Amino acid sequence: MLLVVGNKNYSSWSLRAWLAMKVLGMHFRELRIPLYQPESRRELLQYSPAGKVPCLVDGETHVWDSLAILEYLAERNPALWPSDASLRARARSISAEMHSGFPNLRQHMCMNIRKRHPGKGRRPEVLAEIARIVDIWSECRGPYLFGGFTAADAMYAPVVLRFRTYEVDLPPVCRDYAEAVLALPALQDWMRDAERETEVLPQFELYA
Numbered sequence: 001m002l003l004v005v006g007n008k009n010y011s012s013w014s015l016r017a018w019l020a021m022k023v024l025g026m027h028f029r030e031l032r033i034p035l036y037q038p039e040s041r042r043e044l045l046q047y048s049p050a051g052k053v054p055c056l057v058d059g060e061t062h063v064w065d066s067l068a069i070l071e072y073l074a075e076r077n078p079a080l081w082p083s084d085a086s087l088r089a090r091a092r093s094i095s096a097e098m099h100s101g102f103p104n105l106r107q108h109m110c111m112n113i114r115k116r117h118p119g120k121g122r123r124p125e126v127l128a129e130i131a132r133i134v135d136i137w138s139e140c141r142g143p144y145l146f147g148g149f150t151a152a153d154a155m156y157a158p159v160v161l162r163f164r165t166y167e168v169d170l171p172p173v174c175r176d177y178a179e180a181v182l183a184l185p186a187l188q189d190w191m192r193d194a195e196r197e198t199e200v201l202p203q204f205e206l207y208a
């Protein structure tokens with residue numbers, strides 16, 4: 001299998017698929033395509049019809065879009081979703097909510113692993129979205145949202161990194177959850193790779 005990802009410092013969607021595959025212990029090759037360079041779109045289209053990362057290539061099968069990749073992985077690794085049907089429905093709901101929602105958090109607290117911007121981006125519309133995430137995380141069963149690691153944790157991992165960059169205060173249960181995610185060896189590896197990258201994408205450096 002090949003997973004095509006973007007810059008590790010910035011590409012929150014790439015992280016979701018990559019983290020799930022690593023935590024599952026899957027063997028895969030990784031291709032990093034730096035985004036928003038003159039050749040990026042042409043290179044991305046060789047793998048992803050949408051021209052976006054992440055894209056998983058499994059033989060002749062190309063799967064693009066983070067949530068579709070997580071579902072593809074879960075077909076082989078059912079433990080990627082909770083085994084209880086009701087919890088599974090909730091995990092899918094909050095994952096879909098992450099996938100389609102939180103536009104203000106995305107825009108004003110871009111993932112930027114290398115940077116620290118305490119207090120930046122705290123507009124009312126961002127704070128309202130953070131409050132919703134706190135609600136979701138407050139039901140965390142520990143150490144991850146549904147006990148063991150699931151696709152829902154992969155979906156929220158970039159939010160953990162955003163809260164680290166922008167130093168968002170969290171209640172204890174959410175702080176414990178964020179620390180558990182940050183302690184994942186796979187996430188530590190991703191963060192180390194991000195630190196080593198040299199590209200700077202101005203559109204993600206709004207608060208630099």
Ligand SMILES: N[C@@H](CCC(=O)N[C@@H](CS)C(=O)NCC(=O)O)C(=O)O
Pocket residue numbers: 006010011012013014035036041051052053054064065066067099
């Ligand atoms: N809904 C998609 C979003 C993918 C996405 O927007 N990826 C960004 C990087 S994080 C991208 O590939 N941008 C390159 C471009 O738009 O040219 C998913 O969940 O995978």
